[in-house]
Amino acid sequence: MTQLPTVLDVGRMAGVSRQTVSNVLNSPELVRPATRERVEEAIRQLGYRPHASARRLRTRKSSTIGVRLDPMANGISGAVLDRFLHALTEKADARGLRITLFTARDPDDEIRQFARLRDGADVDAFVLTSTFYGDTRTEWLIENDVPFVTFGRPWGIDDMDDPQHRWVDVDGxxxxxxxxxxxxxxxxxxxxxxxxxxxxxxxxxxxxxxxxxxxxxxxxxxxxxxxxxxxxxxxxxxxxxxxxxxxxxxxxxxxxxxxxxxxxxxxxxxxxxxxxxxxxxxxxxxxxxxxxxxxxPVDEVADGVLMLLLGERGNDVVGWDAEATDARHRLITPRLVTRTLALS
Amino acid sequence: MTQLPTVLDVGRMAGVSRQTVSNVLNSPELVRPATRERVEEAIRQLGYRPHASARRLRTRKSSTIGVRLDPMANGISGAVLDRFLHALTEKADARGLRITLFTARDPDDEIRQFARLRDGADVDAFVLTSTFYGDTRTEWLIENDVPFVTFGRPWGIDDMDDPQHRWVDVDGxxxxxxxxxxxxxxxxxxxxxxxxxxxxxxxxxxxxxxxxxxxxxxxxxxxxxxxxxxxxxxxxxxxxxxxxxxxxxxxxxxxxxxxxxxxxxxxxxxxxxxxxxxxxxxxxxxxxxxxxxxxxPVDEVADGVLMLLLGERGNDVVGWDAEATDARHRLITPRLVTRTLALS
Known part of the structure; x- marks a missing residue:
């Protein structure tokens, strides 16, 4: 269990929401001066350092990314997540990163798995798929300073531009x-x-x-x-x-x-x-x-996910800090494949 | 790099093939007495212990199974290996085992990956798919005492009943x-x-x-x-x-x-x-x-693979030793799904 203070601790001490702490860190102009000062005071008192665990990702020896794999639905459309996993594995391997798979029955169980894998130091970061309205998983990861990127944008209005929630999505x-x-x-x-x-x-x-x-x-x-x-x-x-x-x-x-x-x-x-x-x-x-x-285009999605996770900007690998890069979200344009029916 | 003598070392000292050493260990009645004595003497001199690394699998803290994931072929039939991966992940998780994915360009590259993952102590065992005639990968794993099970039987005649090569396959x-x-x-x-x-x-x-x-x-x-x-x-x-x-x-x-x-x-x-x-x-x-x-039936295949890897017999978990269990291979009968054409 990490001993470092989290954004949630800062919020509690300052009497504000996690989102407000996040805004102070990343978009201070959105926050009223009095609130901002209260949050900054809490940050100082607690010695909070944003994204401490994220910085560790590139320095740790066994850099491993956790990915949840659901039971096969045996339908047609689940294939896109399989295609994404293939692309992510290939591109992660090229960067010296491993993919570790786990399963979860539901979002609460997935959060327990996050904690277990992080505490065991088995996994340094997570890539999430299938985001949904009111997703509790990303909240937990942000509050616990665990690096992650989602394939799928946050569907709650409040989170869409949250700089702490990095996401790649396809523009449906x-x-x-x-x-x-x-x-x-x-x-x-x-x-x-x-x-x-x-x-x-x-x-x-x-x-x-x-x-x-x-x-x-x-x-x-x-x-x-x-x-x-x-x-x-x-x-x-x-x-x-x-x-x-x-x-x-x-x-x-x-x-x-x-x-x-x-x-x-x-x-x-x-x-x-x-x-x-x-x-x-x-x-x-x-x-x-x-x-x-x-x-x-799952190859582009996988590239985007890893670049956001590693704080890469083009070929230039920079630190993880949200402050160090502008690209926190990527919306990728899909492509229409036109065909003639074979069964007719 | 393991310091323990391997079956290959034993074979070299006794002047016999790996297969003969394997027969002495598992089916001594097949080996001529003079040859058997020479092999047994080499085993004693070298202090060879069969399946030493396999025994470690259940006692190591981070029990992790490596699985190669190929780039998506985007065809129809690759889906069966994806279905198998889903089933294997779910059933491994239920046993407290992790799946770590890696990629490889060809069999030689895959062998280099085996060595890298084993030497880094990141992976304790491998599950292989897509076996082929003259598969060099399983030879390497046997010679280096790395536990593995293949989904797919060995297609060389000599290896089909090799007790050191455990496999599960579907009876095509x-x-x-x-x-x-x-x-x-x-x-x-x-x-x-x-x-x-x-x-x-x-x-x-x-x-x-x-x-x-x-x-x-x-x-x-x-x-x-x-x-x-x-x-x-x-x-x-x-x-x-x-x-x-x-x-x-x-x-x-x-x-x-x-x-x-x-x-x-x-x-x-x-x-x-x-x-x-x-x-x-x-x-x-x-x-x-x-x-x-x-x-x-990929669920049955995944169950069979894990049971062979862990030396499980029914609900009774025994050691990994080949001597301790009869079931080294499983051939699972597929099932015909009959349908009426929807597009007609």
């Missing part, structure tokens, strides 16, 4: 916008979005990309756009049934963009090969059947 | 035999096998299962069977082209069994939905399009 908004515009470019207007029920951080982001593209490139009214918004749990059969229900309700479609390849494949089953469908994640399934899909 | 012969018999059960005879070019350990094993099923259940001659044997590199387009070439040569088909889901999907594209096709690996692609496929 841009991906769905491009996919939608690729269909409206040929004159089609009635493009449905087949996604997950709200609230879903990634799902709602992708939905906004579709909606913005329709607003920009078609004459559809807000009501007409809303009628083309279809929510379903992920899965081929679920996607197929949701699109069938939409057709049964009398809606006419000229195309479908989806939040996942599973849903897209379901749409394909409901619609047949004559109405264009675009998936998301560019899974092997999409490649195999010739489904167009939005690809998440 | 049984899988293809069952798949083929499921098609001939309804009276069909002209079932083609779409597999990889020989020699391929796993591929030839699956081919034998198909051939044996045709011999057992049909009236086809050996020549007719040989005409239904189609070899192709793995891939959807490759499988499609190979089956089209077979059709163009005038061969009439009543069904296809394949060495992979990629090839099976290619066969489906060439044949259309009316001729039954069965794949192998039960990948998400097969589930998504409703392709019947042979599933490798």
């Amino acid at each position: 908004w841009a991906g769905l916008r491009e996919a939608t515009r690729s269909l409206t470019a040929s004159g089609a207007e009635r493009i449905a979005f087949l996604g997950w029920p709200s609230p879903s951080g990634t799902g709602d982001d992708r939905r906004r990309g579709w909606r913005d593209a329709l607003r920009e490139t078609t004459a559809l009214t807000e009501g007409e756009i809303a009628a083309l918004d279809v929510a379903s749990e992920d899965g081929v059969a679920q996607g197929r049934d949701a699109v069938r229900a939409l057709l049964d309700s009398g809606v006419v479609l000229e195309g479908v963009v989806s939040a996942s390849d599973s849903l897209a494949l379901g749409a394909l089953l409901a619609l047949g090969p004559d109405i264009p469908v675009i998936g998301y994640d560019n899974t092997p399934v999409a490649a195999a059947i010739g489904l167009s899909s939005v690809e998440q | 012969w049984a899988g293809l035999r069952e798949a083929t018999r499921s098609l001939t059960a309804s009276g069909a005879e002209r079932i083609a096998f779409l597999g990889w070019p020989s020699p391929s350990g796993t591929g030839d094993d699956r081919r034998r299962g198909w051939r044996d099923a045709l011999r057992e259940t049909t009236a086809l001659t050996e020549g007719e069977i040989a005409a239904l044997d189609v070899a192709s590199e793995d891939g959807v387009a490759q499988g499609r082209d190979a089956v089209r070439a077979l059709l163009d040569s005038g061969v009439v088909l009543e069904g296809v069994v394949s060495a992979s889901d990629s090839l099976a999907l290619g066969a489906l594209l060439a044949l259309g939905p009316d001729i039954p096709v069965i794949g192998y690996d039960n990948t998400p692609v097969a589930a998504a399009i409703g392709l019947s496929s042979v599933e490798q």
Whole structure:
């Protein structure tokens, strides 16, 4: 257990939130002068040093990064996290870093694993995937000064620009916008979005990309756009049934963009090969059947994660300090892979 | 670097092969008395103790298993090794063991990684995947007394029953035999096998299962069977082209069994939905399009690997010693998953 004071200790002594302490350290202009002085006094009294454990990462002999691996869902879309793990392992190895895998039943269990792996000095930093609204894991890591980067942005408004939460994400908004515009470019207007029920951080982001593209490139009214918004749990059969229900309700479609390849494949089953469908994640399934899909560039994500974790800026390796680099977050633009259906 | 004498040192002193030393230790009745005495004398002189490092595995504090992770091939069939990694991580975690990932460019590089990870005391044992003919990696691990289990049997004849090479594998012969018999059960005879070019350990094993099923259940001659044997590199387009070439040569088909889901999907594209096709690996692609496929039970494989690595026998944990347990190899029977095509 670390004996060093944490940002949480500073906050408690000063009577402010962790976020306020973080702002004092990284964006002091956001904090009222009286509050700032109180926090700075607590920092002095406690001898708090930001990111002490993070600095150790590059100096420790066995530099090891912990990554949680979930039981295989055996679905189509889980493959993107496997692809990310392959890329991360390769790029970490090239930097002399190891990946250690662990499992966790739920976020609380994952936090216990963080503590266990850190206390055993087995793991120096963590890379997290699958961030969600109100994620307690990143809170714990920040409060305990454990270096981490998430693949996935924080979905709570407050944390989005938190300099202590470094993240890399793929811009799902841009991906769905491009996919939608690729269909409206040929004159089609009635493009449905087949996604997950709200609230879903990634799902709602992708939905906004579709909606913005329709607003920009078609004459559809807000009501007409809303009628083309279809929510379903992920899965081929679920996607197929949701699109069938939409057709049964009398809606006419000229195309479908989806939040996942599973849903897209379901749409394909409901619609047949004559109405264009675009998936998301560019899974092997999409490649195999010739489904167009939005690809998440996991190599770029893995590079970004390691650069943020190590405080690298280009080829110039600098210290971990948040103050020493401007790039705390990276939003990577995905790429639309256009194909012709093989099964038709 | 270990200072302990290895089985290779014993062999050198006695002027015999590693395999002979192994036989003296584990199946002395196979060795001529004069040779046996020479080996036993070398063991005494050198103070060789079999499996010394293996015994350490359960007593060391940071019990860590190294697993090589390849760059993502982005194909369909690589998914089975990802599924295995998920299962292995979960079951290792339940036993208090960690998985550390590393990469390697080729078998020689992998051996250098073994040495580096062992010398740094970072990894106590290895789990290998994708064994091949003349695999130099397992030789090195045996000679250096590093505990390991392979997912995949040794494909050289000499090593198949080597008690020092513990392995778990899925019985591809049984899988293809069952798949083929499921098609001939309804009276069909002209079932083609779409597999990889020989020699391929796993591929030839699956081919034998198909051939044996045709011999057992049909009236086809050996020549007719040989005409239904189609070899192709793995891939959807490759499988499609190979089956089209077979059709163009005038061969009439009543069904296809394949060495992979990629090839099976290619066969489906060439044949259309009316001729039954069965794949192998039960990948998400097969589930998504409703392709019947042979599933490798990766949970059972992961359990078997850990039991052999830890010397577990049922719930009874015994030492690592080869002498203490009979089960050195496990051949697990796969299961045929039968589906109805969704895309038709």
